[in-house]
Amino acid sequence: MQVDYPSVATVWPEPQANAIGFTTTNRGLSGGDGTMAAVDLAGARNREALGKALARANHGQNVAIQWVQQTHGIANVYASVASTQQLPVADAVWTDQPGIALAIQTADCVPVLFVHRQGALVAAAHAGWRGLLAGVIEALVSSLPVAPADLQAWIGPCIGVSYFEVGRDVWAVVQDQCPQAVLLHARDPAKRMVDLVRLTQWRLQSCGVVQIGAVQRCTYADAAFYSHRQATVENGVGAKTGRMASVVMLQDR
Numbered sequence: 001m002q003v004d005y006p007s008v009a010t011v012w013p014e015p016q017a018n019a020i021g022f023t024t025t026n027r028g029l030s031g032g033d034g035t036m037a038a039v040d041l042a043g044a045r046n047r048e049a050l051g052k053a054l055a056r057a058n059h060g061q062n063v064a065i066q067w068v069q070q071t072h073g074i075a076n077v078y079a080s081v082a083s084t085q086q087l088p089v090a091d092a093v094w095t096d097q098p099g100i101a102l103a104i105q106t107a108d109c110v111p112v113l114f115v116h117r118q119g120a121l122v123a124a125a126h127a128g129w130r131g132l133l134a135g136v137i138e139a140l141v142s143s144l145p146v147a148p149a150d151l152q153a154w155i156g157p158c159i160g161v162s163y164f165e166v167g168r169d170v171w172a173v174v175q176d177q178c179p180q181a182v183l184l185h186a187r188d189p190a191k192r193m194v195d196l197v198r199l200t201q202w203r204l205q206s207c208g209v210v211q212i213g214a215v216q217r218c219t220y221a222d223a224a225f226y227s228h229r230q231a232t233v234e235n236g237v238g239a240k241t242g243r244m245a246s247v248v249m250l251q252d253r
Contacts, residue, residue: 020113020248021057022156022215023050024224040226040242041105050245054101061252065101068093070126074136076143091131092140094123101249107226108164108219110200111156111246112137116146117211122248123151129166132199133173138207148208156246157225160218161195164229170194178202219244 023041040046047065054063066079068090076092077083079100093102094114102124104111109128116122125131125140141148165185171192175182181199185191197214204212219225231241 020115020154021246022111023245023247025226025242025244041103041245047245050103050247051101054247054249058099058249058251061099063099063101063249065103065247066093066095067103067105068126070105072126072128072130074131074134074139076123076125076136076140091127091136092123092125094121094140094144095250096121098250098252101247103245103247105243105245106156106158106219107228107231107241107243108159110158110196112200112204113154113156113246113248114140114144114209115152115154115248117150117152119250120146120150122250124246124248127196127200127203129170129174129194129196129199132196132203133177135203137200137203141204141207141209149210151209152211152213153204153209154248155197155200155212155214157215157217157219157222157244158196159220159227159229161193161197163218163220164194164196165191166194167191174199 051063051065055061064081064084066084067087069087070091071089073091075090077088077090079093079095079102080097095102102122104124104126109126112125112127114123123140123144125136127136161183171182171194174194178199181195183193185193201212220227220230226242226244228241231239
């Protein structure tokens with residue numbers, strides 16, 4: 001099933017001095033130089049490889065990566081050099097300091113990366129369906145010291161509408177907030193297909209972010225990405241899978 005997003009751009013009109021990318025199962029940083037063999041970014045060794053790849057993108061200067069302990073909540077934190085030595089509990093993070101990369105881990109959920117149009121700051125959010133409905137994007141955008149209209153948002157790889165089938169406990173709540181993100185199920189009238197990209201776009205626009213781009217690649221269908229749902233469908237409840245990282249940073253000048 002193909003879904004068009006006519007109001008979602010695939011590129012930013014005015015890219016600023018920043019690095020942005022999404023790791024894959026075996027192809028390194030999408031949109032980067034492709035030299036890093038990133039596998040599971042839940043592992044320390046691959047996080048070190050990510051840091052080296054980001055340093056190359058940062059004119060050879062070292063990069064500190066801010067990871068967060070994600071809980072499907074709405075809390076956000078400010079990242080500094082000191083905070084990168086810690087693992088704060090949050091699902092969103094931002095910084096105005098060059099050379100600090102913000103990393104969000106996903107395996108079907110929606111990573112959303114933000115860049116200020118004049119390069120004042122960058123931000124990142126982990127937006128699963130729970131976080132989206134609870135307001136993780138709104139909480140982050142409202143905490144930033146810039147106008148929402150001056151932000152550019154990039155929606156990263158996530159599970160596509162063709163594979164995200166859910167029961168009434170999920171789709172009914174989504175439908176109450178964003179009806180256009182809920183599609184009929186082809187076989188089961190009790191279930192629906194939920195379009196997380198559409199829901200994310202709607203929530204971004206609702207809080208004043210108008211410049212929105214999207215990778216539009218499905219983690220379930222694309223072997224380049226990890227998918228928690230695919231792993232459980234194929235191997236049963238409790239099956240494990242890796243995690244990708246979506247990263248954004250202000251480059252050192």
